[in-house]
Amino acid sequence: MNKIPYLQKGDLIEIVAPAKAIESKYVEFAKNFLEQEGFLVKISGNCLGRHNYFSGTDAQRLHDFQAALDNPEVKAILCARGGYGAVRIVDAIKWANQLIHPKWIVGFSDITVFHQQMQFLEQKSIHGTMPLNFEENTPESLQTLINALTGKSYKIEIDSCQKNQKGSANGELIGGNLSIIYSLIGTNCQPSYKNKILFIEEVGEQLYALDRMLFSLKKAGILDEISGLIIGGMTNMKDSTEVSIGMTIEDIVLQHFTYKKIPICFNFPSGHLDDNRALILGENVYLKIDSKVCLEFKL
Numbered sequence: 001m002n003k004i005p006y007l008q009k010g011d012l013i014e015i016v017a018p019a020k021a022i023e024s025k026y027v028e029f030a031k032n033f034l035e036q037e038g039f040l041v042k043i044s045g046n047c048l049g050r051h052n053y054f055s056g057t058d059a060q061r062l063h064d065f066q067a068a069l070d071n072p073e074v075k076a077i078l079c080a081r082g083g084y085g086a087v088r089i090v091d092a093i094k095w096a097n098q099l100i101h102p103k104w105i106v107g108f109s110d111i112t113v114f115h116q117q118m119q120f121l122e123q124k125s126i127h128g129t130m131p132l133n134f135e136e137n138t139p140e141s142l143q144t145l146i147n148a149l150t151g152k153s154y155k156i157e158i159d160s161c162q163k164n165q166k167g168s169a170n171g172e173l174i175g176g177n178l179s180i181i182y183s184l185i186g187t188n189c190q191p192s193y194k195n196k197i198l199f200i201e202e203v204g205e206q207l208y209a210l211d212r213m214l215f216s217l218k219k220a221g222i223l224d225e226i227s228g229l230i231i232g233g234m235t236n237m238k239d240s241t242e243v244s245i246g247m248t249i250e251d252i253v254l255q256h257f258t259y260k261k262i263p264i265c266f267n268f269p270s271g272h273l274d275d276n277r278a279l280i281l282g283e284n285v286y287l288k289i290d291s292k293v294c295l296e297f298k299l
Helices: 024-036 058-070 096-100 109-120 131-136 139-150 178-183 207-219 249-257
Strands: 012-016 040-043 074-079 104-107 125-127 154-159 167-177 197-203 228-235 279-281 284-289 292-297
Touching: 012 024, 012 058, 024 040, 024 131, 058 074, 058 096, 104 109, 104 139, 109 125, 109 167, 109 178, 109 279, 125 139, 139 154, 167 178, 167 228, 167 279, 178 197, 178 207, 207 249, 228 249
Parallel strands: 012 040, 012 074, 074 104, 104 125, 167 197, 197 228
Antiparallel strands: 125 279, 154 292, 167 284, 284 292
16 A cells, blocks of 8 residues: 655645535635645636536546546645545546555545545545535544644544444454445445444435445445444434334444444444544554544554
């Protein structure tokens, strides 16, 4: 795994929109914030465009991402928002320069497509907040993003939940949005999960869909391979309107670990949340779950 240089003040961050269209006010807010933090910020040519649902045609979105990837002056690519669209261009991206001169790719939600690609290529990336959410994010969300980009060690510590499974694990952190991970099982983007600490988060899904996706991970052998599990935001999840599925989120997860005792925590502050702490995927981390939950990044 090639080491990605951490950012210094004066380094250039490019904001691109590889998926859904975004309003300019969100991008401008993020640009101003990052400039106040001492970085230079470039907005890609089609970032504020619109083509139906997307920020541009597939060709336009591909052009912007590829140009940022190939530009040696750009030290980090910050995706403007998720939605849908990354999978439409991921296979057309020429990743050679990323392998030779890697740079940080930042985002979450649909951007998990790129995180999966990076993990498959054994490259690190940052599961972190995006310009769409900067204005509503907690200070901790933005500070952990800056820490991750600049290589400042940090840890995320929260109170433990009753349904957590206690324990500790050292290993490489992997994961992202569960729907995306589920959709990429068996594809040319699926990374190895062996002995990894898996992070998942989700938004707006039915509880039975969560159940289905976890069964798919189980049947693919993924849940048997991991050494720890971090459940982030399960935001606006919905039960069936006619007859309840009869299980909580915790029940749905824990049914898969009756005979496999690994550390598992719920309600971790990362995902579709205002408190969306940055996670460096591909980084070796230490996870401890007791009366507190602690995830530590020693950079």
